[in-house]
Amino acid sequence: MDVTTETPVENILKNKGLPEGIWTQCKECEQLFLQKDFEENFMVCPKCGYYTRVDPKKRIEFTVDKGSFKEMDSGLTSVDFLNFPGYADKLKKISKPFLKDAIITGEAKVSGYNVIIGVMDFSFMGGSMGSVVGEKIVRAVERAIKKKCSLIIISSSGGARIQEGILSLMQMGKTNAALAKFADNGLAYISVLTDPTTGGVAAGYAMLGDVNIAEPGALVGFAGPRVIEQTIRQKLPEGFQLSEFLEKHGMIDSVVERKNMKDALTKVLKFFVKK
Ligand SMILES: [Zn+2]
Structure with a gap:
């Protein structure tokens, strides 16, 4: 894309x-x-x-305590192992010093609470989930287990990365398994869904938070509305797949304005974590 x-x-x-x-x-x-x-x-x-849409650098600035973010696994970069036409060139072209793939992960503090945070970037190949995204999430989860701290993932993604084929889809199982282990440790995972969070990411880790919070007006869903309409041969209701609709129908816990997001995260952390 x-x-x-x-x-x-x-x-x-x-x-x-x-x-x-x-x-x-x-x-x-x-x-x-x-x-x-x-x-x-x-x-x-x-x-x-x-x-x-907010780039990860700005999003981290909006979300965590000033100067507290320490990036992890910044050296991981995607490999064109399928020789997919144009993929290697595209990766070279869009890779930035601060963003070598569609997610940044690191340790940080939110209102004094230790967290591991992952922030996706839609501008990097539509925020698609390839091997590096999956691996960085799993490492982030494992670090959170080791440090006994909460996990926040801020998603923005079109879904799986087609250029990595089945290995991209495999990241769904891999990240879900890591999150199941995380839940067994009694730690809190907060998922923040921003526009858009779709495909394999929406069908995976973005919806698996102990608390799932979305920004207003965010498109969240697996398949797009046109595909669903063609499949079920029915007209979809107004606002279908927007965060407000999902909140009303119990798919997510809350819709929170961006300016209030840090406060909302702090409240959730306060509820789950003994300082
Ligand atoms: Zn305007």
Whole structure:
């Protein structure tokens, strides 16, 4: 999946020779904002309320105590073991120093509570779950068991990574088995679902939290609505697969605004963990 990262405003600024990174534009209502003001509003549009997707670096900044994040397993990179056409080149092209695959994991503190946290990035091949994503999650779970601390995974994914075939699907079983072991240890796993969380990730670890919290308006589901409509030959209800609908029907525990997410996580940690 190709993701366009350049917004119209970046084009305008480039053409006018103005510095980038000062202004930003809402992708929904196209209103211009100072980048600083937009980030202070957790990258939610102050005008129309649109939730801009957040990269893992920013998400970590929004979620954990300042300076507490220590990345783990940053050296793991995907391998094109199936010789899938174009995969090796694509990996080379999109790999960034801070993001070598679709998830970042590490140790951190949330309001003083020790946690292991994983944050997915949709801009890296649609946040798809390949071998590296699965391996990093399993290592994160094992570290949390060893340190007897809680686990937070913030998901954003289109599902399995087709370029890794069956080994991508295998990550579902592998991560689920690790989480079952984690649950046997009586530790707390909080899953945060952001837009979009679909496919094998939604059908796996993203829905297995002791508490599952979603951002407002997030698309969460296994198959897309068109595929379901064609399969069951029925019209789907309004808002189907959006987080509010899922909360109403008991599929997730709560819908929490981004600005309140750290407080919500703190409350859950306080409930589960003796400090
Ligand atoms: Zn807007």
